[in-house]
Structures are given as structure tokens and as C-alpha cells.
Amino acid sequence: MGRPPCCDKDGVKKGPWTPEEDLALVSYIQEHGPGNWRAVPTNTGLMRCSKSCRLRWTNYLRPGIKRGNFTDQEEKLIIHLQALLGNRWAAIASYLPERTDNDIKNYWNTHLKKKLLRKLETGGTHWPRSCSSEQLRSCRSKGRWESCIQADVDMAKRALSEALSLEKPPPPSTYASSTENISRLLEGWMRGGVGGGGGSARSGGPAPAASSASTTTSQGSASASNCVASSSSPERPACEFGDYYSGQEGLEIAQAPFLMLESWLLDENVGEEDENFLNMMAMDG
DNA sequence: AAATCGAGCAACCGCACGCTG
DNA sequence: CCAGCGTGCGGTTGCTCGATT
Secondary structure, rough: OOOOOOOOOOOOOOOOOHHHHHHHHHHHHHOOOOOOOHHHHHHHHOOHHHHHHHHHHHHOOOOOOOOOOOOOHHHHHHHHHHHHHHHHHHHHHHOOOOOHHHHHHHHHHHHHHHHHHHHHOOOOOOOOOOOOHHHHHHHHHOOHHHHHHHHHHHHHHHHHHHHHHHHHHOOOOHHHHHHHHHHHHHHHHHHHHOOOOOOOHHHHOOOOOOOOOOOOOOOOHHHHHHHHHHHOOOOOOOOOOOOOOOHHHHHHHHHHHHHHHHHHHHHHOOOOOOOHHHHHHHHHH
């Protein structure tokens, strides 16, 4: 469409965020909530692109983000979801409410891809889905990937959304409830020696504020996460799959597919369809 | 101790999509 | 219906740091 850049190239700061910038962003969002990113740079005085602000928030400052090592379970979940959904990191991230799509993407590219390739050399991962690899290839190239795997995705979404909400009953999802996390986050900065390397996790960045609430007002992967995490909440937001089931009935309905799904998701010993996987890996890069 | 290399990760870029007037 | 705008998403880049030589 030939859209103009989202922000002026001149006078826009790039590179790592400083603690001061983070503080300004968090303070602003604390007050106004996320959203209307266009207004954030002007209202905060940050010399940053609105996109940069959003990214910083969703990938780093947003409360409820867990950083650091991925657990075995998370790892397996990512592997299987990647097999199911492809490189749709935002969708995958929606099943891992405490992880960001960027984090998952990085983890996949740096760890899992290699790990899987190594594993494939020695034999065995599986590729469960209803479409053949040829169909998938065709679907992808024609932009009909979504519809092709819809059945699998629907099943996975239903089961997982319920499962996740059962595992972790969400706190009342108000933005205010997340301000504690932000405060802790900021305290972490102050304690952790803010100076070196801006917000870099490597150089004394904020301590992970992983433990609790996610916000209802945040967007993107955050909101997707919230849909999952709060799907059993009485006040859960309507989202694409949050309303499939509710209450005890939903619990019973959802548990059955989850048991199947769980065994699939967490079972890496099923050694079939390696070829499909290789095909997909080849397509991915 | 210095130089080089590779891995990991934060951030940027640009396209796509959805909403709104 | 269409164009403009804001936002979301995935791919890619480049910086930093630890390991190795």
C-alpha cells in the first residue's frame, strides 16, 4: 500500500532501552493502560517509535512475563505446537502465558531447532495433524494454511485453554492488580544495578515479574495469553476460543481432549512422520 | 592477556490485517 | 466500498558476552 513509516526516522532513538525510558513507559502505562501506542511517545516524551514502545512493553515490561530457562514441559509444548502451528509464534505464545512470542521464537531458533535436528539425526519426533505434508505445503503456498489445520488447532485450543485455566486460576484481571508487579519490576531495577546495558536482562535488567497477574488491558500476545489464562474466570473476556466451554460441564468436556492432547504434547517418543517434519524444517529455512 | 568466534537475545523492519470514518 | 491509520506479527539484524584458541 506504500504506507508511510510508523514514525519519523529522524529524531527517533533506537537501540537498547535505558532504565529511565523503561520507567517512563511503565509509569505511563501504569496510569493509562497499554494501547494507543501512537500517543505513548508524545505523552511520555520518549524519543521512541510507537512500535518500539509496544514491543518493549509486550516483550519485556509487561507483568507476568517469565524470563530465563524454559522448563522441559514448556520446551515440549513449544516443539509440538510448532509442529502443529508452524512458525506462528504469537499463537504458540498464547499457550504459554508467561512467555512472549519473541522469547519463544528466539528459543526455538537458538535451542530447539538445533536440538530437534540433532534428534532427527538419531531418529524420532512426530508430526501429528490431519493434513499431509503435501497438503500443508500447498495450503501454505496458497495462503490457506489456517483453514487446512483448523481442525487440529480448534481441538488444541479448546483443550489447552481449559487446561491452562484449570492449572492456574487467574487472579481478578484488573490492570490495578498488575501494578504490584510493575513496582517489583522497578525495585528490581533499582536493586539490580540499573546502569549497565540498559534493560538488557544480561546486564542486571529487571528481575522477572513472573509470579502473578497478567493484564487485561495489554494487547497482542498479552491479550491472547489472557484469553487462555482467564478463560474460566467469571469475568473472562470474550475471545476467540474462550467461550467454547464454561463451568463444570466445560471442565468435563475439556478434560477428555486434554488428556489425549497432553499425552501427545508431552510424549516425544512417538516416532512417526519424521519425513513430514523434515519437510517442514526444510520449508522453514 | 589478548584476539577471535559463536551463541543468545533484544530490538528493528516491513508486511499484513482489522477497524473506522 | 475504499482509503487511511494503528497495531500485530514474523523474519532478520546487530550487539553483548562467554568460551576457546
